[in-house]
Amino acid sequence: MYIRDKISEQIKEITAKALDKAVASGAFAVETMPDLFLEIPREKEHGEYSTNIAMQLPKQTKKPPRFIAETLVANIETEGSCIDSVEIAGPGFINFKLKKSWHYPVLEEIAAMKKDYGRSQKHAGKTFNLEFISANPTGPMHMGNARGGAIGDILASIADWTGYEVTREFYINDAGNQIVKFGDSLDARYRQLLGEDVPFPEDGYQGEDITEHMKNFIAEHGDVHQAMESAERKELLIDYALNKNLDQIKSDLAAYGIHYDVWFSEQSLYDSGAIEDTIVRLKKGGYTYEKDGALWFKSTEFGSEKDDVLVRANGIPTYFMGDIAYHANKYITRGFDRCINVWGADHHGHVARLAGALTALGIDAADNFDVVIMQLVRLLRNGEVTRMSKRKGKAIALTDLIDEVGVDATRFFFNLRSPDSHFDFDLDLAMEQSSDNPVFYVQYAHARICSIIRQMTEELDAAAPLELTRLTEKEEFNLIEVLSLFPDEILAAEDRLDPSKITRYTIDLASAFHSFYNACHVRVEDKVLMKARVALIEATQQVIENALGILGISAPERM
Template sequence: MIGVVDKMRNSLRQALAGAAAAAVEAGQLPPVELPEYVVEVPRERDHGDFASNLAMLLPKQARMSPRKIAEILLENLPRSVQWLERTEVAGPGFINFHLDPRWVLEALPEAVARQSAYGRVEAGKGRKVQVEFVSANPTGLLHMGNARGAALGDSIASILDTAGWQVTREYYINDAGNQIENFALTLEARFFQLLGREAEVPESGYHGQDIIDTVRRFIEEHGDGLLDADCAKRLDTLVEYALKEKISAIKKGLADFGVHYDVWFSEQSLHSSGKVEEAVNRLRERGHIYEKDGALWFKASAFGVEKDEVLVRKNGIPTYFAADIAYHMNKFERGFDWVINIWGADHHGHVPRMKGAMEALGYNPEALHVILMQLVRLFSGGEIVRMSKRTGQFVTLEELVDEVGLDAARYFFIMRSADSHLDFDLDLARSQSNDNPVYYVQYAHARICSIFRQLAEQGRSIPPADGVDLKLLQEEAELALARRLADYPEEVAMAARQLAPHRIARYVHEMAGLLHSFYNVHRVITDDVDLSNARLLLVEATRVVLKNGLGLLGVSAPEKM
């Protein structure tokens, strides 16, 4: 469904096209073919409600200055454009449109009628997109970086779904390779230690207390029967038990964080199914592999990467890069039109290699989009929190949620763009004040709900939109609120296009500010029934937008606070 902003934009586009045709017919312009031009909302409100660059794109065809073309277009603009108050030529030839402020009021009944569907757009046109995020090694607990990736990935997936994409959320389980070998040796060492035998954890092993706890639980359940078992059997049994426990804990931790996946994809399955070998063979057939020093190398340098990469070691064992290529090949084989990965910033060098590998396999490298996520620092009392008080190691996702709550954790991770370093202030996240941005937004929603409780106590309810005289909304604060909530579908489309959930966080915060400014000056329920009804529709539309926006971020919209 097209929102009021898009309707007005389309109306102005048609008016400009009509003006160009009329100018050509009148001989004021030579025959011209209209280029791809925009009608957009200017960043500065002083520049009007909409602006167009059409005149800036026609000088070569029309053989006259952009300003002159703009003046001719405005002279021929149909006078029947609804809500249009005045136009102007600005700068080198931009056309600015100023509308009657009441044009946005049509958004109110639309928002109220559509409720949770308000803001849904068809930008994705049902195309398939996969969002792969977190994908932490199943060898330990989820930390702050994983938490930020979880909040970002889940919100991006929700935004894309609302923008008309067919979304799959996916977690890649790294259950093969060196980290699993080191994991196995760590488990074995702890197993021996707990049963009184001398053993050392490898330097490249895992030294967390959680590993000791896992092995202790294994011994409690299965005893010491593996002490004298075949080494391979002992390692396989311990790894199988520990992986099952760790993956189960990861699933629970993410579910408690409001994150649910459609697919949990095993790296090991790529090896056992022959997909890694298939990917290597396809690259070889396409002429992108050569042999050197007994190993197989991918010609990454042919795709703008600084150096070539080993795919299969001289011992015949594929590298992690080979498995990763097979995994991404598998993604495109499953028919995804767009593949999105969220990786830590330390993986920046891996991005061009993977894009090059996809191009080498015949896929469009632009269909793979990697979001590089910067680090998180926790602060409390103005000091950096480096260790968990509970474990003496890094602060886990579970501990953070226990400390500040799910809503604050989700919102704080999202309110900055992924490529920005994030300083997470624990004291601010815990505070119940307007300085806390998530509290500020949630309080706006709860404030509106309290109005409706007062209304119910008077035996009244929100009136049907068709019986409300919206023209009574004339105050600056009323129209500012209506204007911004009309932008919501556009904000969703933009956030999807830019993969930028922080836009939605910023938007709902701005909406909350407009609601508080309105509420502090104007009463909603008054003796003037008609005005009250118009304002009730306004705040209900605002409540819908706040709830929907918070929902995209995985944050609740409480009715009482």
Template sequence: MKSTINKIIASIKLAVNESITRSVDEGAFTIDHMPSIIIEVPRDTTHGEFSTNVAMQITRQAKKSPKLIGEVIIKNIDTNNSYIKSVELAGPGFINFHLNQNWLYEVLEDIYDLRGSYGSSDIGAGKKVNVEFISANPTGPMHMGNARGGAIGDGIASILQCAGYQVSREFYINDAGNQIEKFGQSLEARYLQLLGQNIEFPEDGYKGEDITEHMKNFIEEQHKEYIDEESDRRKKAFIEYALNLNLQKIKEDLNEYGIKYDVWFSESVLHCQNQVNAVIDELKNKGYAYEKEGAVWFKATEFGCEKDDVLVRNNGIPTYFAADIAYHLDKLRTREFDWSINVWGADHHGHVARLKGALEALGIEPDRLTIIIMQLVRLTRKGEISRMSKRSGKMVTLSDLIDEVGKDAARFFFNLRSPDSHLDFDLDLAMEQSNDNPVFYVQYAHARICSILRQLDVEVSFSQVTLTLLKEKEEILLIRKLADLPQEIIMAIEKLDPSKITKYALDLSSDFHSFYNACRVKLEDEELMKSRIILIQCTKQVIENCLGILGVSAPEIM
């Protein structure tokens, strides 16, 4: 079911298109091709409900001023049997549309009928999308950066599902390569130290308390049977033991965080199934890989990169880059996803171009891969920054954060800004029970509506109400904001930015609080009361829909 606002936008586009065609037929101006007509919501509500800059889009084609083109379009536009009340020209050539107010009441009917599906669309047309996020090295607990990646990735997956995409959430387990070797060395050193041997700890090893705890537990369970074991076999046993525990902890923490993955994909599988070597051979056969100084290199410079990159080191071991190519080939060629989306940390920025180049070399359209670079998080408490470092063991883990501020505050705060913006996470604010706390503000709006409905305890059906009684400025502004959700979801998908839903939920809550302060719901006028009950029920539903996308609960009592 198409929402009212989408029907209105489609009807305005059609009316503008037909007007341009009439104008050309009349000889008012000529164009080579019809532009893609963009309909936007003006920031200033006095400029109408919708606006288009199409007159400025076709200026070069028509060889006339935007103002003249806009005047002609307005003259030829047919508003009969439409939502459009009036059309006006503004600024350098914007065409603004003012609508009949009845469309707002149709929005409430949409929400009442669609409920949890309100805001959804079918623009994704069932395309298969793989959203890979967090993918933390399983060498230790997840930290704040992983936590932000989780909130962003899960939010992106949710908005894509709202738009009719077939979404698979995936966690890539980096259980092979150099970091795992280092993990084994760190475990082995702690094991031997705990058993009284004077062993120097690796300078670049993992120094976290979790390494020590793993080996203490291992000694308790396995006693000292590995003390005389050959080093490689000993490290292999330690790695298997600790990785299993770490993965179990990661899954438990993510479950507490409200994230459930469809696929857990192990990097080691790529090596076991010879997929990494197969990719390297394919790049060689296609002429995009060469040998130099005992190593194998990818011709990244042929795809706009500053330098070529190593696929196989001179010791014969494939690089992480080679495994990453094989992994994405598995997603886009073998598993046939239409679109692959990755959420990466800022330190991976330089990896984007070479990976896309490698896929292009293998015959994969690079636009099928989208990589979102997520900026850093700074955790603050009482105005002071808390430093985090996995290697030193000084960090705030995801489980620490959930224990302190809760899942809801964490997920909401991480999506307060777009992924490409740095984020200061204020722990004190996240725990504050006040309207200054953004997640509290939105959840309280929902709880307040629930409280009003409980107190009134009035059964109202849509057929009983006269929605045209809703005429107050605050009522109209609230309905207008409710109407925006379908377009907000579409814009969030275009930018792959869940923070647009967070900001919308805050704006909607603000409009509700303004309504609540200006308009009583419990009234002697029963007809108006019933109409306002429908309005707040719809507001409650839309807040729930937004919080659901963000993975945040909608409490009924606070």
């Protein structure tokens, strides 16, 4: 339990006792004790913690919030606690100001835990599956995949820090209409390259990668497959090109710092009979019906405006049916406690109907199934939207973006805003080496601390005592307070499925450090004070490193 957790528990216990005393004295009656929530006030003059408990009780007590707050404060006993004073603000907020001594154990915690500072066991023993990117394997990775990759990978890291056993998963869409179209495109290009006068499918994949695949295939195998039966040849070409694409996807993602635990094939759901098994489960539950030769799911029973087709009249399952079977595999077959998907905004309407289908299968979708909807990003150069693609086609390749601004800036910038926010990715700013560039600003703070520690190693007096109580300046206390928030920021990011909270935290921490550094000299004649300040910046360096590690971003020691 971190120092802030201990303080929170102490304040709640003291407030609960004050409430009991107030009720016992006859000041007012309370039949049901409400949950007591603590918040950190935005304005520092309001103290370190605040509660709105007095605003929760008027209906029960028949008393105004201000009276309740005054009564509680009169009954609060702070002797022997970390509380310095208790004040009432506004209509009845109760604010708690702490003794300055609470700051010092924070540095002791960081020094003791080092790389584990910020970790918790909140979800220990639970399994967590995070499926993200899952790009169509018929082509190269593009910028939309880049944002989804950064969001998903960091969410997985955050979940790991909260105690979950995490599985990163890529769902390979290697079945369905897009694969049929892929095979038709490959086959047509293959035959054209061998001199046949055949038309290219109107809705086929026109990318250069299709042509390159078939040139390479012919270079490896010649024309020996030209006389093969068309369906058999298409299957062969699909297998060849998909494996090449997946190898490239894995390589691109590795360069982006993403490594998956599981690559799950959609086709395996058909091969294993999982699709049919799931259909049987839904039928037995009474959640399907037949109409116009198709099999339908009763989505309207779960809040949707219309029912959805599971199996078309031609006997081919829909994408929706495959998705149900896939999630049934995750929850029922593999037994994950919680599953998260990162999807593009165009999938928003799919969320509710899938949650309904999972509920129909007996899965607690309300608590254990979440979808992070990711909005689009625009790339800007010189204040104008840019395409930046080195390849022909409509999509900006992931590798182009990484080559342009680097992995660190790419991952950091994609998480400057919450996933559900549209935002502009400023290429010029991402490459700028100045304090205006947020990733440079954070990394520079880390490098500056490392430089100070290197320079001062020989100056530190090993015999001097470590007296953290010598840290008394407001900038020192402010920096410690920001350091103390790190464990809670991780929990909040996991709870809200918002990795941008960690990104913004690193900026706040770097800002607090720079404010401290500009106001307080680390190298001073007072050896005891100097040792205390070195301990403070060492703790800051460790927390910056831990936070950047969660983000999958390097923490350079020199810049």
